[in-house]
Amino acid sequence: MSYKTLVGLEIHVELMTERKMFCNCKNEFGSMPNTNVCPVCLGLPGALPVMDKQAVKYAIMAGIAFNCEIDNTIIMDRKSYFYPDLTKGYQISQSDFPLCKGGFLEITLKEGTKKIRLERIHIEEDTGKQIHTDHGTTLLDFNRSGVPLIEIVTKPDINSAEEARLFLEKLKNTIKYIGISDVKMEEGSLRCDVNINVVDEDKGIKSNISEIKNLNSFKSVVKAIEYEQERHIALLESGKNTDKETRRFNELTGETILMRKKFQASDYRYQFEADLSKIKLSDDWIKEIESTMPELPDQKKKRFIEQYNITEYDASVLTQSKELSFFFEELVSLIEDSKLAANWVMTDVMRRLNEEDKEIAKLNLSAQSLAELLNYVKSGKINNNTAKKVLREMLETNKTASFIIEKNGLIQISDEDELEKIIDEVIKENQQSIEDFKNGKDRALGFLMGQIMKKTKGKANPNTANKILIDKINGN
Amino acid sequence: MDITNLKSWELRDKILNKEISSYEVTEAFLEKIDEVEDEINAFITIDADRALEKAKQFDQKLMEGEEIGILAGLPIAIKDNIMTRNLRTTCASKMLEKYIPPYNATVVEKITREDGIILGKTNMDEFAMGGSTETSYFGPTRNPKNKSFVPGGSSGGSAAAIAAQESALSLGTDTGGSIRQPASYCGVVGIKPTYGLVSRYGVVPMSNSLDQVGVFGKDVKDAYIALKSIVGYDPLDATSSKKAKLEDIKFEEISLKGLKIALPKEYDELRVEGDQEIREVFKKSLKVFEDNGATIEYVSLPYLKYALETYYLISTAEVSTNLSRFDGIRYGHRALDYNTLDELYINSRTEGFGEETKRRIMMGTYALSQGYKDEHYKKALKLRTLIKNDYDRVFRNFDIILSITSPILPFPFDSVINSPVDMYKADTYTVPVNLAGLCAMSVPMGEVDGLPVGLQITANRFEEKKLFTAAYGFERSAK
Numbered sequence: 001m002s003y004k005t006l007v008g009l010e011i012h013v014e015l016m017t018e019r020k021m022f023c024n025c026k027n028e029f030g031s032m033p034n035t036n037v038c039p040v041c042l043g044l045p046g047a048l049p050v051m052d053k054q055a056v057k058y059a060i061m062a063g064i065a066f067n068c069e070i071d072n073t074i075i076m077d078r079k080s081y082f083y084p085d086l087t088k089g090y091q092i093s094q095s096d097f098p099l100c101k102g103g104f105l106e107i108t109l110k111e112g113t114k115k116i117r118l119e120r121i122h123i124e125e126d127t128g129k130q131i132h133t134d135h136g137t138t139l140l141d142f143n144r145s146g147v148p149l150i151e152i153v154t155k156p157d158i159n160s161a162e163e164a165r166l167f168l169e170k171l172k173n174t175i176k177y178i179g180i181s182d183v184k185m186e187e188g189s190l191r192c193d194v195n196i197n198v199v200d201e202d203k204g205i206k207s208n209i210s211e212i213k214n215l216n217s218f219k220s221v222v223k224a225i226e227y228e229q230e231r232h233i234a235l236l237e238s239g240k241n242t243d244k245e246t247r248r249f250n251e252l253t254g255e256t257i258l259m260r261k262k263f264q265a266s267d268y269r270y271q272f273e274a275d276l277s278k279i280k281l282s283d284d285w286i287k288e289i290e291s292t293m294p295e296l297p298d299q300k301k302k303r304f305i306e307q308y309n310i311t312e313y314d315a316s317v318l319t320q321s322k323e324l325s326f327f328f329e330e331l332v333s334l335i336e337d338s339k340l341a342a343n344w345v346m347t348d349v350m351r352r353l354n355e356e357d358k359e360i361a362k363l364n365l366s367a368q369s370l371a372e373l374l375n376y377v378k379s380g381k382i383n384n385n386t387a388k389k390v391l392r393e394m395l396e397t398n399k400t401a402s403f404i405i406e407k408n409g410l411i412q413i414s415d416e417d418e419l420e421k422i423i424d425e426v427i428k429e430n431q432q433s434i435e436d437f438k439n440g441k442d443r444a445l446g447f448l449m450g451q452i453m454k455k456t457k458g459k460a461n462p463n464t465a466n467k468i469l470i471d472k473i474n475g476n
Numbered sequence: 477m478d479i480t481n482l483k484s485w486e487l488r489d490k491i492l493n494k495e496i497s498s499y500e501v502t503e504a505f506l507e508k509i510d511e512v513e514d515e516i517n518a519f520i521t522i523d524a525d526r527a528l529e530k531a532k533q534f535d536q537k538l539m540e541g542e543e544i545g546i547l548a549g550l551p552i553a554i555k556d557n558i559m560t561r562n563l564r565t566t567c568a569s570k571m572l573e574k575y576i577p578p579y580n581a582t583v584v585e586k587i588t589r590e591d592g593i594i595l596g597k598t599n600m601d602e603f604a605m606g607g608s609t610e611t612s613y614f615g616p617t618r619n620p621k622n623k624s625f626v627p628g629g630s631s632g633g634s635a636a637a638i639a640a641q642e643s644a645l646s647l648g649t650d651t652g653g654s655i656r657q658p659a660s661y662c663g664v665v666g667i668k669p670t671y672g673l674v675s676r677y678g679v680v681p682m683s684n685s686l687d688q689v690g691v692f693g694k695d696v697k698d699a700y701i702a703l704k705s706i707v708g709y710d711p712l713d714a715t716s717s718k719k720a721k722l723e724d725i726k727f728e729e730i731s732l733k734g735l736k737i738a739l740p741k742e743y744d745e746l747r748v749e750g751d752q753e754i755r756e757v758f759k760k761s762l763k764v765f766e767d768n769g770a771t772i773e774y775v776s777l778p779y780l781k782y783a784l785e786t787y788y789l790i791s792t793a794e795v796s797t798n799l800s801r802f803d804g805i806r807y808g809h810r811a812l813d814y815n816t817l818d819e820l821y822i823n824s825r826t827e828g829f830g831e832e833t834k835r836r837i838m839m840g841t842y843a844l845s846q847g848y849k850d851e852h853y854k855k856a857l858k859l860r861t862l863i864k865n866d867y868d869r870v871f872r873n874f875d876i877i878l879s880i881t882s883p884i885l886p887f888p889f890d891s892v893i894n895s896p897v898d899m900y901k902a903d904t905y906t907v908p909v910n911l912a913g914l915c916a917m918s919v920p921m922g923e924v925d926g927l928p929v930g931l932q933i934t935a936n937r938f939e940e941k942k943l944f945t946a947a948y949g950f951e952r953s954a955k
Binding site: 039042043044045046047048049050051078080082084087088089090140267269270271272274275276277 | 557558559565567572575577578579581676677678679680681684685711712713714715793794796797799800801802803805806807817821841844845846849853857
C-alpha cells in the first residue's frame with residue numbers, strides 16, 4: 001500500500017524591532033518581568049494602538065524574501081478569545097487580508113529542488129507569558145505582550161519529516177539573512193505548529209488533520225511528524241480514522257498526546273480593528289524596501305558559483321548559514337584563493353562544526369586566524385598535513401597559527417642543499433628500494449618519501465623532496 | 477452675587493482682568509456642588525482639594541505674568557470614562573468602582589496644559605451605554621430643570637453639571653448622541669466634533685469607530701472655549717487627524733446671511749410618536765434662520781432610514797470586543813467565588829457589568845458570530861458607507877443640516893428604561909452623524925411643557941466653524 005504524508009506548517013516568528021508593535025515599549029528578550037510595559041501593551045482601559053513602521057517593514061522584507069505578493073493596504077482585525085496572557089480579550093491580528101499572499105520557498109532534495117508553497121504571511125501581536133509556579137499559582141509577565149510577530153502558513157506541500165526539517169532550516173536561514181529575527185526556537189522567537197494527515201493513495205482515503213503543538217526544536221518537529229504519520233497510517237490500516245484534534249508533543253517520550261478534540265472550528269469573531277484604521281503603504285516605500293533587501297541565500301549561492309568558481313554543492317553548503325557565508329568570503333578576501341578557502345571550509349572547518357554541532361560563530365576560529373594558517377600553506381612554508389594538525393591545535397588551545405608553527409618548528413624544509421643531504425642518507429640506507437623502483441615498483445618511491453619525512457619530522461617540502469629524489473635515482 | 481451663573485467666557489475675562497481669582501471661581505462652583513449635589517448627583521467623584529490647590533497655582537502663575545492657556549483657570553468637569561491619573565475613573569460601573577488610572581487621557585493632559593481646573597468626574601450611563609444616565613452603578617443623575625426627569629445620557633452628569641451651575645465647562649463623549657441628547661434635555665450647548673478632531677487616547681471606548689470626545693457649555697461661546705482647548709492631532713491615536721484644528725472665530729462678525737441649510741425630508745417620515753410639539757418649536761427656529769438671510773431647502777438622504785439599525789449593529793459589535801478586556805484578571809472587579817478560569821471570567825463579568833451593558837455585549841457578540849456576521853455586521857458596514865455617501869452628496873451644496881436633537885422630551889425615571897427599543901429610538905436623529913463621522917451640535921431652541929428642547933446642527937467633517945456660525949447666529953437672534 002502506498003501512503004502519502006501531507007504536512008502544513010504554521011510558523012510564528014518574532015520580529016527583532018526596536019519597539020513593540022503598537023507602543024513605544026522596548027522589544028527585548030530577558031528583561032525583568034513586567035518592566036517593558038505601558039498602558040497600551042497592558043491593555044489598560046482607554047489605551048490605543050499605533051502601528052510601528054519597522055514591524056511593517058520587517059514583515060514586508062519577509063514577504064519579499066519568500067516571493068509573496070505584498071498588499072499595499074494594511075487591514076488589522078481583532079481576534080477575540082479570553083486567556084490570562086491576552087490583555088485585551090482580543091489579539092490584534094489579520095484575518096481576510098494578510099499583508100503577504102502566496103509565495104514559496106525552495107528546498108534542495110537529492111532528486112533536485114522542490115517548491116514549498118506558502119498560503120500567506122500575516123502580522124500580529126504576541127501575547128504575554130504565563131509562568132506556573134510550584135505552589136499552584138500562575139504569574140503573568142507582559143514584557144512579550146505586543147511584540148510584533150509574523151505568522152507564516154504553508155500549503156500542505158511537505159511530504160516527509162525530512163522535507164519539513166529542510167524547509168525549516170531554509171526558512172530560518174533566510175530570515176537570518178534578512179536580519180528581521182534571531183529565530184531562536186529555545187527563546188521562542190521561532191515557533192512552529194504542524195498540521196498533518198496521510199492519504200491512502202490506493203483507496204483514496206484521507207485521515208483527519210491533527211495539529212501538533214509544543215514543538216521546541218527542529219528535532220521535535222521531525223520526531224512528531226514521524227510519530228504522527230505512523231499513528232495515522234496504523235489507524236487507517238485498521239479501518240479506522242483519526243479525529244480532528246490538537247495534540248501536544250512530549251519531548252521525553254517522543255510521542256504526541258491529545259490536548260483537545262476539534263468538534264467545530266473556533267469562532268474568533270474577527271472584527272476590523274478601527275483603532276488603527278486602514279493603513280495605506282506607498283508603492284515607493286515598498287520599492288525602496290525591495291531595492292535595499294540584503295542578499296538572499298539563493299542569490300548568494302548563484303554568485304558564489306560564478307564569482308569563486310566553486311561547485312554548486314560547495315556553494316550551497318557555504319551559503320547554508322549567513323555566518324558561514326560571511327566567514328568564507330572574508331577568508332577568500334584574506335588569502336586571495338577561493339579554491340583553497342573552499343576546500344578548507346568544506347572539509348576541516350565543516351567537520352569540526354558537525355562534530356561539535358556548532359554554528360561557525362560559536363567556533364573558536366575567526367577567518368583571520370584561519371587565513372594566517374592558510375597563508376603558510378599557500379607560500380609553501382608548511383604542507384597540508386602539517387596545517388591540518390596545526391588547525392586542530394589552534395581549535396584546542398586557542399593559540400595562533402604562527403605561535404604553534406614556531407613553537408613546534410614546523411616550517412617546511414625547502415632548502416635544496418639541506419634536503420639533498422637528507423635524501424643522500426636515505427638513498428644510502430635503502431639501496432634495495434632503489435633497485436625495486438628501478439625495476440618498476442612504483443610503491444618503493446612512496447616508501448622512500450616516507451623515510452625522508454621521518455627524518456625531517458614531516459617538515460620536508462614534499463614537492464621539492466620528490467623532485468630531488470627522482471633526479472638522484474635517475475642520475476645515479 | 478452668585479458667579480456660577482456667569483458664562484465661562486465672562487468668567488474668563490474677569491479672571492484675566494484679575495477682577496476675580498481662579499481660586500474664588502473654583503470655590504464658588506465647589507460650594508454650588510455642596511449645595512445641590514445631593515439632589516442632582518452629577519458627579520461620581522469630586523476632587524475638591526486638588527482643584528483648589530491647582531487654582532491657587534494658576535493664580536500665582538497669572539500674577540507672575542506667565543503665559544496663560546485658553547481655559548484660564550476655569551473649572552471643568554470630566555466624564556468618568558476619561559482617564560485621569562491618580563483620580564478614580566469608573567465608567568459608572570461596578571467593574572471599575574475602585575479603578576485608579578496610572579495615566580492621563582490626552583484630553584486631560586491638554587486641559588491641564590490649557591490651565592483648566594478639574595473639579596471631578598461626572599456621572600454617566602454605565603460604559604456610556606444608555607440615554608438617561610439611569611444605568612449608572614452610582615445612581616441616576618437628575619435633570620436640574622425638573623428633578624423628576626432624566627437628564628438624558630450617556631453624558632447626563634456632564635450636561636447636568638452645567639445646567640445646575642456645578643461646573644463652568646464639562647467634557648462628555650458622544651457615540652450616538654451621548655452629548656447632544658443630554659444637552660438638549662438639560663438646556664445647554666453640547667458639541668460632538670468630527671471623528672478625528674479630538675484624541676481618543678485614554679478614553680474608554682464604547683464603539684471605537686463612532687466615539688468622539690466633546691464638550692458642554694452654557695452657551696455657544698462657552699462651548700467654543702472648551703472645544704478649542706482639546707482639539708488637535710495626537711500621535712498616540714491613529715484615528716486622530718493631522719487636519720485636526722479649530723479655527724479662530726470672531727463671534728461679533730458672525731452672520732447667517734447666505735447660509736445654505738438642508739432639511740432631510742426622510743426625517744418627516746421617520747417621526748417618533750409624540751414629537752409634534754417639539755416639531756412646532758423646530759419650525760419657529762427655522763424661521764429665525766430664514767429671517768436672518770439663510771436659505772432652507774429639502775433634500776433626500778434615502779439611506780437615513782436604516783441608520784438606527786446600522787448603528788446598533790456596528791456599535792454593539794464594537795462594544796463586545798472593547799469590553800472584553802474587563803475580565804477580572806489584571807484590574808477591575810474580580811469575583812471572590814470561582815473554581816476555574818472560566819468561572820473567574822464569567823462570575824467577574826456577571827457581577828461587574830450592569831444589565832444594559834450585558835445586553836449590548838450579547839447583541840454585539842451575536843452580530844459578529846459565524847453564520848450571522850455576513851447578514852448583520854458586514855451588511856451594517858456597507859450601509860454605513862451608503863449613509864456616508866448620502867451626506868457627502870448633500871454637503872456638496874449645503875453648509876449645514878438642521879433637525880431636532882431628540883424626538884422625545886426628557887422623560888421621568890423608570891419609564892423608558894424598561895423598554896430598550898424605545899430608548900434606542902430616541903437616538904434617531906443623532907446616530908447618523910456618528911456613522912458618517914460628521915460634526916454636530918445641540919443648542920437650546922425653546923421649551924415644551926417647561927422642559928428644554930434642542931436644535932441639532934450638523935456640518936461636514938472638519939467644518940466645526942460652520943457649526944459655530946450657525947449656532948451663534950441662531951442663539952443671538954433667538955434671544
